[in-house]
Amino acid sequence: MTIPVRIENLQKTYQTKKRQGLFKSSVRQVDALKGVSLEIERGEIFGLLGPNGAGKTTLIKILTTLLLPTNGRAFINGFELTKQDDAIRATVGCMLMGERGLYWKLTGRENLVFFGALYHLPPAARARRADSVIERLNLGEYADRPVETYSSGQKMKLAFAKALINDAPLLILDEPTNTLDLPSARELRAVVRELNQQGKTVIYTTHIMAEAETLCNRVAIIDRGEVIAQGTVPALKESIGQETVIKLEGVIPTQASTAVASLHGITRSAITSVNGHNQLTVVTPNQTAVLPQLIQTLSGHGAILQKITPEEVTLEDVFIAHTGRTLAEDTAQ
Amino acid sequence: MTTIQYTPPTFRHKLSAMLAETRLRLINISRYPGQLVMEFIIPIVFAAMPMLLGQATAGDQAAANFAANTGTANYVAYLLIGANVFTIVSGAFWHIAYWVRFEQETGTLEAVYITPTSSPVLIAGVCLYSAIRSTGTAVIAFLIGCLIFRVNPFQGDIILALLFLFVGLIPLYGIAFIFGAVVLKIKESQSVLNLMQWLVSFLMGIFFPVTVLPPFVRFIAQLFPPTWMVNGVRSALLGVGFFLETWYLDMAVLWAFLLFAPLFGIWVFTRTEGNLRGNQGIGQF
Numbered sequence A: 001m002t003i004p005v006r007i008e009n010l011q012k013t014y015q016t017k018k019r020q021g022l023f024k025s026s027v028r029q030v031d032a033l034k035g036v037s038l039e040i041e042r043g044e045i046f047g048l049l050g051p052n053g054a055g056k057t058t059l060i061k062i063l064t065t066l067l068l069p070t071n072g073r074a075f076i077n078g079f080e081l082t083k084q085d086d087a088i089r090a091t092v093g094c095m096l097m098g099e100r101g102l103y104w105k106l107t108g109r110e111n112l113v114f115f116g117a118l119y120h121l122p123p124a125a126r127a128r129r130a131d132s133v134i135e136r137l138n139l140g141e142y143a144d145r146p147v148e149t150y151s152s153g154q155k156m157k158l159a160f161a162k163a164l165i166n167d168a169p170l171l172i173l174d175e176p177t178n179t180l181d182l183p184s185a186r187e188l189r190a191v192v193r194e195l196n197q198q199g200k201t202v203i204y205t206t207h208i209m210a211e212a213e214t215l216c217n218r219v220a221i222i223d224r225g226e227v228i229a230q231g232t233v234p235a236l237k238e239s240i241g242q243e244t245v246i247k248l249e250g251v252i253p254t255q256a257s258t259a260v261a262s263l264h265g266i267t268r269s270a271i272t273s274v275n276g277h278n279q280l281t282v283v284t285p286n287q288t289a290v291l292p293q294l295i296q297t298l299s300g301h302g303a304i305l306q307k308i309t310p311e312e313v314t315l316e317d318v319f320i321a322h323t324g325r326t327l328a329e330d331t332a333q
Numbered sequence B: 001m002t003t004i005q006y007t008p009p010t011f012r013h014k015l016s017a018m019l020a021e022t023r024l025r026l027i028n029i030s031r032y033p034g035q036l037v038m039e040f041i042i043p044i045v046f047a048a049m050p051m052l053l054g055q056a057t058a059g060d061q062a063a064a065n066f067a068a069n070t071g072t073a074n075y076v077a078y079l080l081i082g083a084n085v086f087t088i089v090s091g092a093f094w095h096i097a098y099w100v101r102f103e104q105e106t107g108t109l110e111a112v113y114i115t116p117t118s119s120p121v122l123i124a125g126v127c128l129y130s131a132i133r134s135t136g137t138a139v140i141a142f143l144i145g146c147l148i149f150r151v152n153p154f155q156g157d158i159i160l161a162l163l164f165l166f167v168g169l170i171p172l173y174g175i176a177f178i179f180g181a182v183v184l185k186i187k188e189s190q191s192v193l194n195l196m197q198w199l200v201s202f203l204m205g206i207f208f209p210v211t212v213l214p215p216f217v218r219f220i221a222q223l224f225p226p227t228w229m230v231n232g233v234r235s236a237l238l239g240v241g242f243f244l245e246t247w248y249l250d251m252a253v254l255w256a257f258l259l260f261a262p263l264f265g266i267w268v269f270t271r272t273e274g275n276l277r278g279n280q281g282i283g284q285f
Helices: A056-063 A085-090 A108-118 A123-136 A152-164 A182-197 A209-215 A233-239 A254-261 A287-300 A315-323 A327-332 B011-030 B033-070 B075-097 B099-106 B109-113 B119-148 B158-186 B190-204 B215-221 B225-238 B247-278
Strands: A005-020 A024-040 A045-049 A071-076 A092-095 A170-174 A201-206 A218-223 A226-232 A244-251 A268-274 A277-284 A304-311
Touching: A005 A056, A024 A056, A024 A071, A024 A218, A024 A226, A045 A056, A045 A182, A045 A209, A056 A071, A056 A170, A056 A201, A085 A092, A092 A152, A108 A123, A108 A152, A108 B011, A123 A152, A152 A170, A152 A182, A170 A182, A182 A201, A182 A209, A201 A209, A209 A315, A218 A233, A218 A315, A226 A233, A226 A315, A233 A315, A244 A287, A254 A268, A254 A277, A254 A287, A268 A315, A277 A287, A277 A315, A287 A304, B011 B033, B011 B119, B033 B075, B033 B119, B075 B099, B075 B119, B075 B158, B075 B190, B075 B225, B099 B109, B099 B158, B119 B158, B119 B247, B158 B190, B158 B225, B158 B247, B190 B215, B190 B225, B225 B247
Parallel strands: A045 A201, A045 A218, A092 A170, A170 A201
Antiparallel strands: A005 A024, A005 A071, A218 A226, A244 A277, A244 A304, A268 A277
8 A cells, every 4th residue: 555655864955045245145054854754654644743943844845846855755645756746746635825825816716616727627527626625614605705805714714625626635734723713723623534534644734732632643743854753642642751741830030940950850841931921841750759849949049939730741741851942932933 | 555546637637727827817807907997098108108299399290200210100000009019028027927926925826836737837827818918908008099099000911910919929928937037036026027128128119110229239129029029010010111021031030039939938937946946945935
């Protein structure tokens, strides 16, 4: 059976020119992907997680043939990247750039029919497929209005519909719930699940770890161009061993969080700011032994603690355990 | 064993995708009716300026003086043809060369590039759209202009004039691809396109015969297909005289451009596109 996605040591280096005066410029190299290898099985919903700038979009752009890799190989639906790009494009449904990939002066239906033509569907099949996608995603109410009159959520749904127009066996969805409100995001995830149950393989990128936890069979966490962890969600949680997570909220000065990082018995710690309060996440193998020492160190460095919560390990904690940073912190940067 | 089958698109599939691209753009522009109306008016206003200046400076002798230098006393039609061919040249630059940049800005370029329709097919669709839009508006603007300035638009060899127009469009679009590649490379390219449309329009002689240019500038002017196109249309309708004495020799030159310019233009464009895919990507703006 053909593996939908096989990626072998994929690398991408961007070269950017920096002007130095009128005629001089220097070339700067940025390694966006540093040897990514992955295999995605048929019928999986595979999550690509990571903060903004981690390399997720670069990887997606390479897999969708928009970018050429600097090194490495990839096979999509059994077709080799850079050698059989047309076949790859024909057998993948993509949602990239969200609502920006639509023609705003055209109606939703006109957009779908147009993209159907670019996927080489015969005219009658285009119209039928557009009708069926419109019905499935409940777009009927506004499908014949110009896209410029849509709300942001409606545009995202139409962009998702566009990804389904060629009925491809592999769907690549890049942050599809961005700008959607909670009910719409839930609805979209339900459709993704339903499509997956019907046999479609899905690559789903997100920086929202909770979304990946509820939706994906397996995930790969990408950070600074490398896959730092991959596996099923329970396996990844187990991978940080017997470790547990303590979340501490309050006013926590920098010197206090720095002091905590050097305490014995603490694997990783990371601080974020939530609604004017600091939240310190601490990963430790022995919660009971560490807690008194932790409170003492924080208080001794001027921290005022308002809430201490021992929590279940989440994918966010897996990210912290591997990188020493929180996802929110990286995404904000 | 389950394998995914892929059947390459047939010519019919490609033609259908090309026509879909043309249709998309025609629907899009039809939703800006004010802009279309302006496209009928601008060439008339544009031609009216030198026309009125000529009348103001030469008075009753305007037609005779004009005939002495150009070969026709019908300066109204001469200037209207120049102004309308200019809108076609300008359209080629803005509809085709600027197409990529516009789609980059609106975010739709990546959306079309991830489909199995190749960029030459998309470009062909954009060219057909530009041809329909700009020749349609140019012909209508010419008819309205002739009506306003009381000149008979149906004189001379209309079929030959249209032949020069349509044969000239293809190499013109080839040149537009080359500028399209420039736009892909330098991004903020409005100023370059603005400059080029005026430079090409000056060299093709929108308001004067290129024979009045100094020999070297005239030589440069004759390297541009629009120069041969506009002179062919004027010669067919007004009898101003072909560059090589007979229409078929002038037409042969345009055919030489036709065979070379589009292939060279597409080659330059797809090469630039390939280089971009190798670095920052086609949709980057």
